[in-house]
Amino acid sequence: MTRSSATPCVMYLMAGVADLAHEYDDPTLLAVCERLWANLVHQRMYLTGGIGPSRHNEGFTTDYDLPDESAYAETCASIALIMWNHRLLQFAGDGKYADIVEQTLYNGFISGVSLAGDSFFYVNPLASDGAHHRTPWFECPCCPPNVGRILASLGNYLYSTSDGGLWVHFYAQNSAHVTVDGQPVQVRLTSNYPWEGAVKLALTLDAPQHFALNLRIPGWCDEWAVTVNGAAVESTPASNGYVAITRTWQPDDVVDLDLAMPVQAVYANPNVRHMQGRLALQRGPIVFCMEGVDNDNIGLDRVTLDPAQVAGFRVEQQPEMLGGVVVLRGSAQAITEEGWDNQTLYRRNQPSSVAALDVVAVPYATWDNRTPGEMRVWFRAG
Ligand SMILES: [Zn+2]
Secondary structure, eight states: OTTBBBOOOOHHHHHHHHHHHHTTTTTHHHHHHHHHHHHIIIBBTHHHHOOOOTTTTSSSOTTTTSTTTOOOHHHHHHHHHHHHHHHHHHHHOOOOOOOOHHHHIIIIIGGGOTSSSEEEHHHHHHHHOOOOOBBBSSSSSSSHHHHHHHHHHHHGGGGEEETTTEOOOOSSSSEEEEETTTTTEEHHHOOOOOTTOOOEEEEEESSOEEEEEEEEOOOTOOEEEEEEEEEEEOOOOTSSSSSEEEEEEEETTTTEEEEOEEEEEEETTTTTGGGGGGEEEEEETTTEEGGGGGGGTGGGGEEEEEEEHHHHOOOEETTTTSSSSEEEEEEEEEEEOOOOOOTTTSSSSSSOEEEEEEEEEGGGTTTTTOOOEEEEEEEEEE
């Protein structure tokens, strides 16, 4: 990737490259896709699925250059990233592409639109002093219709079919009619995903049918279990990240997938200088942030999270908050202003800190929907 590449344009171009590679069965083009994908995902993508750190040209800069407060991460860049990875997923059937689609969909893409659906971010930083807000429209209004396009097309992302196979990529609640080997299969997926990891798939068939049901085990998930009609089945995923359950399915079979969703601390590669000594909060595919409005405007850059305490953060369903979300509550430390005044810029004794401060984290995608204030995704780890 070059320094001058505007990120959405590169991603749209790569979506076209992927289509051509598939259409002409061209391994050289697929190799280009794979090389750029690896560089993007392993060196240049924000935890939220945002890409392109530079405000100067909406573009890429250098490996591991991922500042949080000045992140550009244009909404359309995330959209185009989703489109490209969706294509690669269709061609390769590899869950690593679905992981990127999911990570981006639930975080850096959907942050681009307000909960009311009437204002938009062009830029999606991972920290804010409270001055960055969505607006109803902007001079280059690519994002609003592009957000609508993706939301309207989400149904196309959930399933795929192959010879003898049905693939379930994402676990949003839905009902679908698909065709496997020429036979109709009706799927009803019931779940409160991404807030809970329990997923129920009810199959309706005209007659018993032999095929492989491929369930994606997300990259963030370390523990899971699968049952068919209540009986446990072998659920070790293949190298592509999917558990294949191959059998003769009966007309009313029910499959339960349970994905454990603990609160996780996430760390960045030490080469990301902006994130050294810091951690972020994630649960399932959701990246969390803290906002001033929930945390008494304490100065979020002063907050330190103890990694040992993160796993003990309480998970609370809040159906009335932010359209219905899960929030995390826990204990943190924070540096205080005790002993400092407006005539002291430097001093020789170490600042003091509050040892047990209650903090609240909300899904990153929902920030800036309430009282304006500071926001932060990455915290000092201590
Ligand atoms: Zn845009």
